[in-house]
Amino acid sequence: MKTKLHLIIFCLLLFLAGGGSVIQAADSWKYxxxxxxxxxxxxxxxxxxxxxxDNAQQLANFSYMVTKEGENYEGKYFVLTNDITLNDNVLNASGTGLRYDVSNYKEWTPIGDRSVWDYGIFKGIFDGQGHTIR
Structure with missing residues (x-):
């Protein structure tokens, strides 16, 4: 009984610390x-x-809002809550080149467009919390 209670508490703490987050499939987003x-x-x-x-779709939304809508989010705060993979299985096993089948590859639009003066530039605060975007 005591061990079961400890396990429940451990799982709850892991979830609250972010370890219980759901990873979104890389192909389930669109710009x-x-x-x-x-x-x-x-x-x-x-x-x-x-x-x-929290996921790749929200990151794509963020890119769109800054780049296409011109929202600079000056003074606004953002936090990345999970690791995000935009494209799976794009590189070959050694990581030295592209795989032969890249039909599922989705082109990423970078956040911000410096070609237009002061438009499409992010001016907020982004905390990645040690997560990665790949």
């Missing part, structure tokens, strides 16, 4: 063509309640 109604996973952009980016 938006219009402003998303709910672009992020929550938050209000304040320092104490930053906008949450």
């Amino acid at each position: 938006p063509t219009e402003k998303p109604k709910t672009p992020f996973g929550g938050g209000d952009g304040s320092q104490w309640n930053p906008y949450r980016i």
Whole structure:
């Protein structure tokens, strides 16, 4: 009984610490063509309640909002809550070149467009929390 209680507490702590997050499949996102109604996973952009980016779709939404909508988010806070993979199995096993079948590859649009003066430039605060985007 005591061991079961310890296991439940451990799982709860792991989940609250972020270890219980769900990883989204890399192919389940698309670059938006219009402003998303709910672009992020929550938050209000304040320092104490930053906008949450939980998955690849929300990262693509973020890129769209900055690059295409011209939203610079000056003074707004963002936090990355998971590791995000934009494309799976693109490199060969040695990591030295592309695989032969890249039909599922999705081209990433970088966040920000420096070709237009002060448009499409992110001016907020982004905390990756040690997560990776690949």
